[in-house]
Each structure stands twice: as structure tokens, then as C-alpha cells.
Amino acid sequence: MALFVNRLTHLDVSIWCPERGLVGCSWQVDVVLDGTLGSDGMLFDFGEVKPWIKRQLDGGVDHTLLVPIDAPGVRVETQGDTLSVSFETPYPLRVSGPRQAFSLLPWARIDAEALSRHLSDELHTQRPVNVEGIRLALHAERTDAAYGYSHGLKFHAGNCQRIAHGHRSRLEIWQENRRQPGLESEWISWLDNRYFIDASDIVADESDTTPSSELTCRYTSSQGEFSLTLPKERCVIMPWPTTVENIARHLAKRIAEKSAKPTHVVAFEGIDKGATARALP
Numbered sequence: 001m002a003l004f005v006n007r008l009t010h011l012d013v014s015i016w017c018p019e020r021g022l023v024g025c026s027w028q029v030d031v032v033l034d035g036t037l038g039s040d041g042m043l044f045d046f047g048e049v050k051p052w053i054k055r056q057l058d059g060g061v062d063h064t065l066l067v068p069i070d071a072p073g074v075r076v077e078t079q080g081d082t083l084s085v086s087f088e089t090p091y092p093l094r095v096s097g098p099r100q101a102f103s104l105l106p107w108a109r110i111d112a113e114a115l116s117r118h119l120s121d122e123l124h125t126q127r128p129v130n131v132e133g134i135r136l137a138l139h140a141e142r143t144d145a146a147y148g149y150s151h152g153l154k155f156h157a158g159n160c161q162r163i164a165h166g167h168r169s170r171l172e173i174w175q176e177n178r179r180q181p182g183l184e185s186e187w188i189s190w191l192d193n194r195y196f197i198d199a200s201d202i203v204a205d206e207s208d209t210t211p212s213s214e215l216t217c218r219y220t221s222s223q224g225e226f227s228l229t230l231p232k233e234r235c236v237i238m239p240w241p242t243t244v245e246n247i248a249r250h251l252a253k254r255i256a257e258k259s260a261k262p263t264h265v266v267a268f269e270g271i272d273k274g275a276t277a278r279a280l281p
């Protein structure tokens with residue numbers, strides 16, 4: 001007997017990819033449970049399956065940076081509750097923050113299938129009595145009109161304050177009451193796998209060793225101190241916190257200015273939610 005729940009929740013993470021660098025990902029989570037029926041005729045009450053799995057994922061990998069510790073050029077250092085991770089390929093990036101902002105995985109690369117198996121195994125060890133097997137499947141949204149980005153929101157009370165979590169997000173650009181597929185693919189390919197940064201979080205390196213081609217952003221929020229250094233050319237600098245509302249208005253303004261046309265932007269944050277904004281040239 002098997003029980004399934006599709007679209008149980010979403011995972012929003014950043015991963016380090018040896019070819020693409022920091023990549024924002026959003027996955028829809030589907031679950032299948034194998035087991036035997038209890039005397040109530042149920043394998044596991046849907047009302048309990050959903051919060052149980054969501055709680056495990058929210059308290060684990062969700063909103064973390066997934067680090068493939070066996071990838072070339074990856075170094076991890078621990079100091080108390082703080083983790084510092086540096087990457088070399090395809091560009092240098094250094095990030096530090098509280099331990100729970102990272103998921104260290106014993107692989108040379110992160111992929112959705114291996115992660116699904118890993119999460120299924122973790123859940124398996126804590127399964128309820130009549131559940132014999134748990135299979136998680138992670139799916140990216142089926143669309144080409146999406147880009148990955150990473151960011152951190154220092155004012156967020158929850159896990160979105162983590163400096164390197166990300167999303168894979170659709171983007172619609174409307175002008176003269178029509179979608180603009182050409183503009184959409186141009187902006188999507190420019191935005192893909194960039195780091196969105198709030199200008200007020202940028203700091204000068206005290207040691208003065210940061211080459212001018214790099215940026216450091218640093219802040220303290222309720223979970224602790226966060227810091228990230230990466231090449232300037234990988235960043236999108238905004239004059240506000242990088243919420244999806246601000247991303248929508250920032251993009252609407254830039255696209256309207258560049259194309260000299262009134263512009264309406266529909267910006268998603270991960271799957272199924274987002275913000276819209278309009279701007280005049």
C-alpha cells in the first residue's frame with residue numbers, strides 16, 4: 001500500500017556548482033509513503049504527514065547553502081557555532097555564518113536526485129510505526145523562462161535572513177499589454193545565478209585585501225553574523241533590501257529606462273508567489 005502527497009512543500013536553497021558557481025534553486029516536493037494500514041484504515045493521516053515532513057525539511061536543508069564538500073577547491077572551517085566556507089572554481093567566493101545556514105554534503109556536486117535520496121533516508125530514520133518506506137521527489141518548475149538567484153534578508157525573522165539561500169524564479173515582462181519574450185530571455189540570461197545585494201550591506205574589507213573586483217556584504221541578524229565575498233560582476237546591487245517586491249520594482253525601473261517604454265514586471269520568488277511592479281521610462 002502506498003500513500004502520496006504531491007506538492008507537499010517547496011525547498012528554496014542555493015547550491016555551489018563547480019561550473020556555474022552560486023546557483024539559486026527551488027524544488028517542488030512530492031512524497032510517497034509505503035506501509036501497512038492501521039486499524040483506522042489509514043497508512044498515515046494526511047493531516048499529520050504534511051506538517052511532519054514540512055517541519056523536518058524547514059528545520060533542515062530548506063533556506064541553506066548546499067555545499068558539495070568533495071568538489072575541487074572547497075574548504076570548510078568551523079569556529080564554535082560559525083562555519084566559514086570558501087570556493088575557488090569557477091570563481092572565488094567566501095561565506096561565513098551560523099552552522100545551521102549550511103548543509104554540508106559528502107559529494108562532488110549537488111543534484112536533485114541524490115538530494116531526494118538523502119532526504120528520504122533521513123526521514124526514514126524517524127518514520128512512524130506503520131510506515132515502511134519514504135520516497136521524496138524534488139522537481140524544478142517546468143519552464144525555461146526562469147532564472148536562479150541568491151540573496152539574504154537581514155530583517156527577516158525566519159530563515160530568509162541566511163545570506164546565501166536562493167530561488168529559481170519565473171520572470172514576465174509586459175509592455176503595450178503583451179508579454180515580451182525577447183526581453184524576458186535577455187533579462188533572464190543576464191540575471192541567471194547572480195547574487196542580489198542590498199547596497200547598505202556592502203562593507204569595505206578592514207584588512208584592505210579585498211581586490212576591487214570583489215564585494216563583501218556583511219550583517220548581523222537574529223541568527224547571528226553573516227558575511228559573503230564574491231566577484232562584483234556576479235552581483236546585482238539594489239538600493240533596498242532584496243525582497244521580491246523590491247526586485248520587481250528594481251527590474252521594472254531598469255527595463256523601462258533601457259527600453260524607453262512603460263513596463264510591467266511580474267517577478268516570482270521561487271514557485272507560485274511573487275510581486276508585480278510598473279515603471280515609466
Ligand SMILES: Nc1nc2c(c(=O)[nH]1)N=C([C@H](O)[C@H](O)COP(=O)(O)OP(=O)(O)OP(=O)(O)O)CN2
Pocket residue numbers: 009010011012058063153156160165242243244245269270
Ligand atoms: N512579502 C515578502 N515576504 C517574504 C519575502 C519577500 O521577498 N517578500 N521573502 C522571504 C524569503 O526570501 C524566503 O526565502 C521566502 O521563503 P518561503 O519559502 O516563502 O518561506 P516559507 O518557508 O515560510 O514558505 P514555504 O511554504 O515553506 O515555502 C520571506 N518572506
